[in-house]
Amino acid sequence: MDPTTEMKGFRAVKVSPEMTAELKERARKGRVWSVIATSAAKSGHPGGALSSMDIYMTLLAAADVSPDRSDCMERDRIVISHGHTSAGFYSALAAYGFFSPEEMYPNFRRTCSPFQGHVERDVPGVDWGTGNLGQGLAAGVGFALAARARGSNSKTWVVMGDGEQVKGQVSEARRIAAKEKLNNLTVLVDWNDIQISGHIEEVMPVNIPALWKADGWHVIECDGHSYSQIYDAMRCAVTHDGCYVILCRTIMGKGVSFMQNIPDYHGKAASGEDLATALKELGSDMEMFEKALEARKGELPKGREVIRCVPDLDTGIPVTYTKEDKKDNRGAFGKALAQVGELNYKKEGRTPIIVFDCDLAGSVKVDSFAKACPDNFIQSGIQEHATATVAGAASAAGAVSLWAAFGVFGADEVYNQQRLNDINKASIKTVLTHTGLDVGEDGMTHQCIDYVGLFRNTFGWKVIVPADPNQTDRATRWMLKEPGNVCLAMGRSVLPVVLKGDGTPFYGDGYTFNYGDIDVLREGKDAVILSMGHFAGRAIAVHDLLAAEGISVKVLHCASPLG
Template sequence: MNFQDIDFNIAKLFAKSCRLSALQAVVNANSGHPGGSFSSLDFLSVLYLSRLIHSNEKIVVSNGHISPAVYAVLAELKLEDKQDFIENFRQSGSKFEGHVNRFVNGCFYSTGPLGSGVAAALGMALAEKYFKTNKKVFAVLGDGECQEGIVYEMGHFANKYNLDNFVCLVDYNKVQLSDSLKKTMPIDLEANFKAMGFEVLTCNGHDHQEILNIYQTADKSTKPTVVLMQTIMGKGSKVMQLDGENYQATWHGKSPSPQAAQEDFEFLKLSDSQKSELANHINQLDIKINSQVDFPSKINVGENRVYTKDDLLDCRTAYGNALKDLGELNPEILALTADLSGSVKTNILQKSKPNQHFEVGIAEQFMVAAAGGLSLAGAIPFASTFGVFMTSRARGQARLNDINETNVKMVSTHCGLSLGEDGPTHQALDDFASMESLFNTTVIEPADPNQTDHVIRYIAKTKGNFYVRLGRHKYPVLTDKNQNPIFSGSYLFDPLTPTCVQKGDKLTVLTLGSTSFEAQQACLNYSDQVELLITPTLDSAKSKEVLDSLKKTKNLLIIQDHNSGAGLATFLAPYLLENSIVIENFKSLGVEKYQLSGKQKDLYALNQIDKEGISKQIDLILGKL
């Protein structure tokens, strides 16, 4: 797809009409970001009219606060109702949110936190390249946004994989939220992007002919490209432009008063003949823009592996093996890691299918954001790193993916004290709580390698965001009294259903993850008294099976390799109260403070989440009965 010639008179009328509706929306809401919206509308108008309406190529406006400009363009193209946008922008219940919303037709990714959108856009470009669609992906950035570290992570990756189908457009108005770019944080955009391996082009961002020419030049580039659009904040406004020319931040995030805006309303208003001319042109266009996502629906999960009682294995290796199986059966399955492929075991897929494995370097934030973009472009990305990095460094990007309802599979290893000797900086002890608080992400903590195998295959075929929490150390698989693996045979993973390992009538024990083996070993000594249920998800802990058990025993012990004050017990407690479940004796075993370095076995013993510590707690509770 090439850039097509356009009628520049139509483009001028189009941009002017968009400025009017954008301003009307902002003034009506008495809220929004008109300055950057006005400075970007010329190069956006040319981009849509010359290419995007014909190609339906993806565009991510990473500086999502210029949503008035984006919505105005889409409304002018009749993809959305203009009056609805003007009257309901930033109003409760309206899809026309203050920042770009993916669920407005023509918006491919919801943005707001600066830098994350361009990283997601690069993920989309990677997908288009991987699937050989011959399509480009465009991203719009603010100049101040380029101060974000994730922008540099994005640039390094684009250069490494030579994503020449990626074009960045920087709204270079030299003003950011609080002041000018020069006073706030001066950066040399041209030098920075050149250092990242981009072809750097510059352009008058308000000259439509020059804009089209530069787009055509960018289209021929053999490298990722950035166009520095030299613009003026508030361009085209009688009220705002002068401040923009003087690099004043007055109109970054402030609406003109209705009285002050009247001059602009009159200035930007098209004549009846101009309205007719523009409307006739738009009515004749064959607009192909459609941002609806078709997620992969037919995934071959293959056959489950079965690890026996003689296998001493860590769950991360079981993950790597399952990922390899899935990747060999499904080209949509892609793996990303941040310089930890050997530790998180994505290297097992890498050896088998190297073109389905992507190394992002030490760039966890970019990895998670790019995974979001990949998932909205037809891939099923598995992003893996240590739990502490996924949920501390990249939590903001995971949250943005959550808002976008993406299809990202985050699999973290080395979680909890299972990590061992690396110490408190690397022990993920709050990650369950952090990810469980997201609305559209399911947290799963499998109990052993067999359940891990089932979980990985389940999340591959199931649409949605997942966070899978795995430890580091090896331990035996869980078996029944006949020494058969519990999570094999007829077992099917269901996030709503716990697994009852042992029946009892005096105490209910709930556990998940790598403490499951320790809990089972402890509970064996209390047959008929202790009921042990493995609850790999919060929903499985809220199940009828658990409620029935608690109604019977009225006593509860929860065990988890996690902060005991912010783990499964914390999320479960309100649910039990809401269901009038009376607990006579309760204890949550976990980690109560940061731990120093030590072997996993010693750290578990120190925090009483090993077999002996659990047995002591069971004795204490049963001794009260």
């Protein structure tokens, strides 16, 4: 019987000698697989993989995760923020049966392999793909918020590197977690004091414990190679209130003498005699490596398919605005959001809607939702980088997640975070106001005219630019139930309601929003005007002027420029 099974869910009060022996052997094998994986690929990050290994082995033993529940909603979530240690985490997952090690280490970093150089959701057991450093804590905050909104007892674990602690997005995420009192979130930092350019004090000096304490976190320090100390710290964190960070003192390249505490091995694979020495010290040999090289020529393994959740929501009855109504698209969005929110707020069986704001609630019109659904409204302050990731991760963990911001903040400023939301197959709803040419009063710093092009650069984002308040209302309700990442973009001004020739609302009763449709607003035979967004009303005005001169122009409206 596996002695570490008693560690699951922290049933064991202490780590026994038998548990320690089992974890030590798993870590030894994991280090062998990590070295072989990086050396077979002739690239990778063996130093961090080896230093984090004991953290990974302890975490996977204790957290509520298992191979047969890797896609289950009610389970713990683990985020690896220093995603370049992928060889180490993949090896740890293999040690716990998420897949076979022979499937992983020969195929590490191969083109089209799921076992990419930075952790990816294609691999069972990986909950978030972290590209550049500093992303993981924000993703963990999103998972923890979604679990809380679902009423789940699951926990979120984030493992980070020490070099990324200076990044601004990490500070933003720390503050959001502390403000929201996320007792279900615990962070472990691999503190080996080395990053790619050298020792931390040489690259950018930082007082890591002081940073976390300043933002209201409880700090525990431990030996990152002591299974009992890591486990005790984790158990303390989950049995006490407050946000906890565990600073694990480790040795870069642990287990391989010539790699230990050498910055070069942050991102340098061993080769030749050095590789043979490394494998011998870890209790293996070159024969295993040669077999891996041969297997590397074989068929690629298949990754898992990430399935997005389909929300269960009552989207209510659309509001129809008439030609007498003076309304901006922002206001129509805000009213529809508040109505849908109130219909589903804390209703059993409904998917929770979480709305995020960065100190713009009144301007982006999410203030009505905040009043109707206060527990599901997250005020993040002026911290857009973390918020984009927090909201994205929450949408991948069982919540409908919406973030509203000005276009320059929600698209331009956080392009990489939105790109990672796409890569991670999230389902964030990003509502952008103050976009397009309808922002002149605020000046060029606030005029976002590149949002369509930015999202076109990604593989999966949908973009909706509604023509008037009626289409905005219906697009909002459609978007909230649609899996995948959706951007709803609009300007800031009051717009006329788009009317049919008989004076009734074009997008009123009987209209259903369908992504990708192009609407014929006016018929004509001499020319065509293709409009998008608030220009629809102007295009109709041009149609009428030309008609008076005997020129027949068809007017089309495309609300889905990427559809």
